[in-house]
Amino acid sequence: xxxxxxxGSIPTREVVAYQLSGHLESxxxxxxxxxxxxxxxxxxxxxxxxxxxxxxxxxxxGGVSPIRFLVHGAASGKDMPEDTSTKGRQxxxxxxxxxLEAMGFGGDLKFSPRDMAKxxxxxxxxxxxxxxARPDRMFExxxxxxxxxxxxxxxxxxxxxxEEVHRPGVELAELLAKLCPLPAGSxxxxxxxxxxxxxxxxxxxxENIHAFGQEKDAELAIISWLRxxxxxxxxxxxxxxxxxIKYSYALSAKSRxxxxxxxxxxxxxxxxxxxVSVQQHLREMEENEQRASRTRVELExxxxxxxxQLGSVTAQLVAAERHFGASANDSRMLTSDxxxxxxxxxxQVMHAKEEERRDLQQQIAASERMFIDASRxxxxxxxxxxxxxxxxxxxxxHGLSCVNESGLVIxxxxxxxxxxxxxxxxxxxxxxxxxxxxLVVELPRGVDGADERVAVLVFRKGRKKDEPILFxxxxxxxxxxxxxxxxxxxxxFGYRRARSAVLTTEFFAAVSKxxxxxxxxxxxxxxxxxxxxxxxxxxxxxLRPRQFLISDRLEEPAADHQARLAxxxxxxxxxEAALLKARTxxxxxxxxxxxxxSKPSRQxxx
Amino acid sequence: xxxxxxxxxxxLSLRSGLPTREMKKxxxxxxxxxxxxxxxxxxxxxxxxxxxxxxxxLPREVVARHALKEGNVVVSARGEFVAGLVDVNPAQLSGGVxxxxxxxxxxxxxxxxxxxxxxxxxxxxxxxxxxxxxxMEGASRGSAISLYNLDxxxxxxxxxxxxxxxxxxxxxxxxxxxxxxxxxxxxxxxxESNNAEICRLAGIHA
Numbered sequence: 181x182x183x184x185x186x187x188g189s190i191p192t193r194e195v196v197a198y199q200l201s202g203h204l205e206s207x208x209x210x211x212x213x214x215x216x217x218x219x220x221x222x223x224x225x226x227x228x229x230x231x232x233x234x235x236x237x238x239x240x241x242g243g244v245s246p247i248r249f250l251v252h253g254a255a256s257g258k259d260m261p262e263d264t265s266t267k268g269r270q271x272x273x274x275x276x277x278x279x280l281e282a283m284g285f286g287g288d289l290k291f292s293p294r295d296m297a298k299x300x301x302x303x304x305x306x307x308x309x310x311x312x313a314r315p316d317r318m319f320e321x322x323x324x325x326x327x328x329x330x331x332x333x334x335x336x337x338x339x340x341x342x343e344e345v346h347r348p349g350v351e352l353a354e355l356l357a358k359l360c361p362l363p364a365g366s367x368x369x370x371x372x373x374x375x376x377x378x379x380x381x382x383x384x385x386x387e388n389i390h391a392f393g394q395e396k397d398a399e400l401a402i403i404s405w406l407r408x409x410x411x412x413x414x415x416x417x418x419x420x421x422x423x424x425i426k427y428s429y430a431l432s433a434k435s436r437x438x439x440x441x442x443x444x445x446x447x448x449x450x451x452x453x454x455x456v457s458v459q460q461h462l463r464e465m466e467e468n469e470q471r472a473s474r475t476r477v478e479l480e481x482x483x484x485x486x487x488x489q490l491g492s493v494t495a496q497l498v499a500a501e502r503h504f505g506a507s508a509n510d511s512r513m514l515t516s517d518x519x520x521x522x523x524x525x526x527x528q529v530m531h532a533k534e535e536e537r538r539d540l541q542q543q544i545a546a547s548e549r550m551f552i553d554a555s556r557x558x559x560x561x562x563x564x565x566x567x568x569x570x571x572x573x574x575x576x577x578h579g580l581s582c583v584n585e586s587g588l589v590i591x592x593x594x595x596x597x598x599x600x601x602x603x604x605x606x607x608x609x610x611x612x613x614x615x616x617x618x619l620v621v622e623l624p625r626g627v628d629g630a631d632e633r634v635a636v637l638v639f640r641k642g643r644k645k646d647e648p649i650l651f652x653x654x655x656x657x658x659x660x661x662x663x664x665x666x667x668x669x670x671x672x673f674g675y676r677r678a679r680s681a682v683l684t685t686e687f688f689a690a691v692s693k694x695x696x697x698x699x700x701x702x703x704x705x706x707x708x709x710x711x712x713x714x715x716x717x718x719x720x721x722x723l724r725p726r727q728f729l730i731s732d733r734l735e736e737p738a739a740d741h742q743a744r745l746a747x748x749x750x751x752x753x754x755x756e757a758a759l760l761k762a763r764t765x766x767x768x769x770x771x772x773x774x775x776x777x778s779k780p781s782r783q784x785x786x
Numbered sequence: 787x788x789x790x791x792x793x794x795x796x797x798l799s800l801r802s803g804l805p806t807r808e809m810k811k812x813x814x815x816x817x818x819x820x821x822x823x824x825x826x827x828x829x830x831x832x833x834x835x836x837x838x839x840x841x842x843x844l845p846r847e848v849v850a851r852h853a854l855k856e857g858n859v860v861v862s863a864r865g866e867f868v869a870g871l872v873d874v875n876p877a878q879l880s881g882g883v884x885x886x887x888x889x890x891x892x893x894x895x896x897x898x899x900x901x902x903x904x905x906x907x908x909x910x911x912x913x914x915x916x917x918x919x920x921x922m923e924g925a926s927r928g929s930a931i932s933l934y935n936l937d938x939x940x941x942x943x944x945x946x947x948x949x950x951x952x953x954x955x956x957x958x959x960x961x962x963x964x965x966x967x968x969x970x971x972x973x974x975x976x977x978e979s980n981n982a983e984i985c986r987l988a989g990i991h992a
Contacts, residue, residue, distance in 0.1 A: 190818045190819075190820065190843055194818070194843045195818055195843070197843075198818060198843050198844075684838045684839075684840065685840070685841075686838065686881070687838075741975075741978075741979040741982065744975050744979075745972075745975055745976065745979060748968065748971050748972040748975045749972060751968040751971065751972070752965070752968045752969055752972050754968075755961065755964045755965035755967075755968045755969075756965055758961040758964065758965075759958065759961035759962055759964075759965050761961075762954065762957040762958035762960075762961045763958055765954045765957070765958075766951075766954050766955065766958060768958075
């Protein structure tokens, strides 16, 4: 057994992860992680002083650490697990409200805790946390440990928070970390930081990094802020809540130099959701327009009818006037009550009809306006549905505007962005016009739980336009692993492997090695010049790595094919001989006529 | 020639794989070892092939109980019945760390019992035959997913053959497997060469 795997060399983080695994299954991990972080910050107040910050703690603690405070209540028998959960939540809420200014959560975005009335926090969990990972001891052992332990609480084993919110897995985070060397003093911004896992991974083995994060979910943003506060490599840590474009770091990019922007899980499902919602909106707008049109037609019909009635009443009145004029000498007629009444009635009807006509005219005008508005909205919705918002390229553009003149933008996107218009056109324009696209890696299906293939795009500002772009096709895990283990002799023929057996640390290490070496590898990576993207026969070349590798294989010399065929042929001959010999030993007759041991007569390529 | 049969459990030792609860419980252990845990997905054509599952830290005593050794035969405990021989040092299959039989497996250790030698290669071949598969299907429990407990596996009747015959049978089975694999490789290479030539004719270039 290799020494590097025996006990003692296993990191404390993993020992704690193993010990806590049984306790974290049915608790609110976010709350436990937040409480542990507050506890660690409470201890760290006496340990560190290089970070420029003022953190306030709720007065209710009364001089004891937050977890000890909860343990006291539970151990004295006063608090049941539900009460401990409520107290813990209150403690966390108070802590957040006291430190909102330090966290920088401005604007109209306020933190409101989730309803966790039935949540439980058992005493055993806190006792175990204190026994295994009390922050003061962790700080003494290694300054990075409390942030690591927070990561363990959040993401160890089944029910990991990062899995729920589509944040990068450990392996992909390591790959991304390897792609971006960060010298001391650099600034890094994660536009969808989640629980801060990716930022924490990037900060590993780094020093004096200025970490920035943005996150839509207020609770995750707070957890991410706490995690960065605990990380010794983070010289400063700022997290903003809200949409990355609306609440933009780009606005203050000059004062806060950012060397690296990360875009992960660019709303892996939201793009789809947005298209569906735009189409739904279009359907609603069409219905509104039809409704308005129907109402207008109905009102016009009624208006015509009232006008006809009014015309008829007016005609009756004129006829009556004429009749009264003709018989003016007849005093009986003039004084007749019936005549006066009839005339008054006609006048009243005429007035009523006139009013009704005016009302209808007003309603028609209103409905006309409504129809015009609905029609306009329908047209706008139609335009939007034709061109669904492309947030991926928008965010990439936004990331590029955030970084400094030699900064990197690393984007994890769905692989369809590599070939699907109009997304690919925008990414290609970054490659062709601005010369910023540096690396494209297509990963297999299943990375980070995405049903589709995922790609990593790296953009670098300030690179020369004529530098080749590295395209890596990592969808064939066997080809990638062969790069890592060229001497492997294990025959692998046509059997499927589970995703867990494909997306291993070794696989991602091999991918990162290929990316960092920046050399063409047969069947896996190719260096491609910008000129390839020129329009050919009216067809634009897309960004899928595979197309640049296929030519490699097609142009494989015929001699290589011949050699491989001969090798396989010889292997079959030997295997047949071995089987015949084994059967002879058992006294069995030959199953087949042995293949001739001569080389195949046909010469490939001839 | 009349061949006698004995139940499998009388000719070798059977043991269940690592229980799931052992992977979850902390139990205060601090003496941990990194291992990989084997599942039936890593059994292919009668052999245990390379295991790429993530590393897991487990207490040393648990590892000692469930670590696989060269010559062990691993069978599935549920689902499709498969059996594979660990024909090399297990550390070679798991990247240098101990390899443990997982919760979905049983381990068969071939030991000398009743003064008879038993070849693990022979047992692995026997468990991969239609004869063994039918026995397991018939004796298994479970309606939706077949479950093979140790009794089910142990009740398979094994022909009592001389060690020379066992080894000859094993040799023939291994040779047949290798022939199958090499023929597949030849067919794939021929297909690839053919496609390459056709593509060149069709002028397909990126």
